[in-house]
Amino acid sequence: MKRVYNFSAGPSMLPLPVLEKAQSELLNYRDSGMSVMELSHRSGLFTDIITKAEEVLRELMHIPENYKVLFLQGGASQQFAMAPMNLLVKSGKADYVNTGSWSKKAIKEAKKYGQIRVIASSEEENFTYIPKVEKNMIDPEADYVHITTNNTIEGTTFPEIPDTGDVPLVADMSSNILSEEIDVSKFGLIYAGAQKNIAPAGLTVVIIREDLIGNAPESCPTMLDYKTHSDSGSLYNTPPTYTIYMAKLVFEWLKELGGLKEMERINREKAQLLYDYINGSAMFTSPVQPDSRSIMNVPFVTKSGDTDLEAAFIKEAQGLGLETLKGHRSVGGMRASIYNAMPVEGVEKLVNFMREFEKNYK
Numbered sequence: 169m170k171r172v173y174n175f176s177a178g179p180s181m182l183p184l185p186v187l188e189k190a191q192s193e194l195l196n197y198r199d200s201g202m203s204v205m206e207l208s209h210r211s212g213l214f215t216d217i218i219t220k221a222e223e224v225l226r227e228l229m230h231i232p233e234n235y236k237v238l239f240l241q242g243g244a245s246q247q248f249a250m251a252p253m254n255l256l257v258k259s260g261k262a263d264y265v266n267t268g269s270w271s272k273k274a275i276k277e278a279k280k281y282g283q284i285r286v287i288a289s290s291e292e293e294n295f296t297y298i299p300k301v302e303k304n305m306i307d308p309e310a311d312y313v314h315i316t317t318n319n320t321i322e323g324t325t326f327p328e329i330p331d332t333g334d335v336p337l338v339a340d341m342s343s344n345i346l347s348e349e350i351d352v353s354k355f356g357l358i359y360a361g362a363q364k365n366i367a368p369a370g371l372t373v374v375i376i377r378e379d380l381i382g383n384a385p386e387s388c389p390t391m392l393d394y395k396t397h398s399d400s401g402s403l404y405n406t407p408p409t410y411t412i413y414m415a416k417l418v419f420e421w422l423k424e425l426g427g428l429k430e431m432e433r434i435n436r437e438k439a440q441l442l443y444d445y446i447n448g449s450a451m452f453t454s455p456v457q458p459d460s461r462s463i464m465n466v467p468f469v470t471k472s473g474d475t476d477l478e479a480a481f482i483k484e485a486q487g488l489g490l491e492t493l494k495g496h497r498s499v500g501g502m503r504a505s506i507y508n509a510m511p512v513e514g515v516e517k518l519v520n521f522m523r524e525f526e527k528n529y530k
């Protein structure tokens with residue numbers, strides 16, 4: 169069977185054991201004579217799936233009791249609006265940190281709902297680093313502070329989570345949720361589109377502190393009110409049932425692996441392999457400042473900026489089963505997304521190829 173190492177930024181690789189498990193249960197789930205895709209979202213079998221998915225996610229992330237887990241649709245992009253619609257309710261002001269294309273979209277959307285201030289930005293340096301965020305930069309009256317913990321396109325990540333004091337911290341964690349241990353209690357709201365590190369596309373995971381639910385204005389559409397989904401256990405309407413099932417399998421795979429501590433160890437090992445090679449290379453370089461480098465998305469470019477050479481690299485890599493290494497158009501060059509499901513062997517194969525390529529084209 170042909171399987172490649174897929175370095176796509178999303179939708180991205182899923183763990184092979186998860187795909188195999190899904191395949192083995194595809195036609196007849198738990199002797200129901202049905203696929204999970206055909207089960208009613210009100211059935212006992214599906215109730216077990218969504219309950220277990222939440223339970224294992226809570227265990228993996230040590231989610232405190234006073235937080236709700238919601239399984240929604242609309243992608244992380246819908247959260248760009250849903251968060252302000254629900255949270256901009258006291259002062260109507262929020263502080264945002266601008267660290268890349270996704271932050272910019274979140275800021276643009278939030279401006280429709282209130283007074284948005286950008287308190288730190290790295291845009292003038294093409295988002296190649298994470299700006300410092302100090303407590304005294306934050307408006308104590310702000311309804312929340314918003315950050316993008318990992319910048320998928322630019323390949324940067326917050327080296328530490330800013331301390332926002334009593335102002336709730338809202339985080340777009342789409343591309344690094346479950347990649348390492350985090351302290352959920354530092355956040356008011358975490359959201360993530362599933363297609364990077366959780367499951368196939370179609371699901372958005374929201375983790376929200378209970379006091380931030382139920383404050384949306386009367387005019388808020390029912391489907392965009394966190395309370396609707398919190399009150400109904402994410403079953404107000406038909407949820408993305410199959411994707412929730414796949415998420416459950418991924419959570420169970422992570423638990424079996426040893427949880428997020430072990431996952432983080434493996435992810436750091438993979439990233440180290442790649443950055444060590446890039447740092448010592450005469451041909452390739454990273455556009456990102458060392459202290460801001462992501463362990464999930466690793467952009468790299470040729471030092472000469474030779475786009476023909478880069479095109480040859482991408483083409484030859486593909487011939488060897490190293491797929492989707494083309495960089496985002498805003499950064500250029502190459503990008504290797506090495507999410508949880510990318511095995512160490514995939515990164516080793518990439519580094520070996522880079523070494524060969526460098527020798528052949530120097």
Ligand SMILES: *Cc1c(COP(=O)(O)O)cnc(C)c1O
Pocket residue numbers: 178242243244245246270316318319320340341342343361362364
């Ligand atoms: C992919 C991504 C998004 C967009 O997610 P959708 O689910 O497609 O809306 C937003 N933020 C970050 C950080 C992402 O990586």
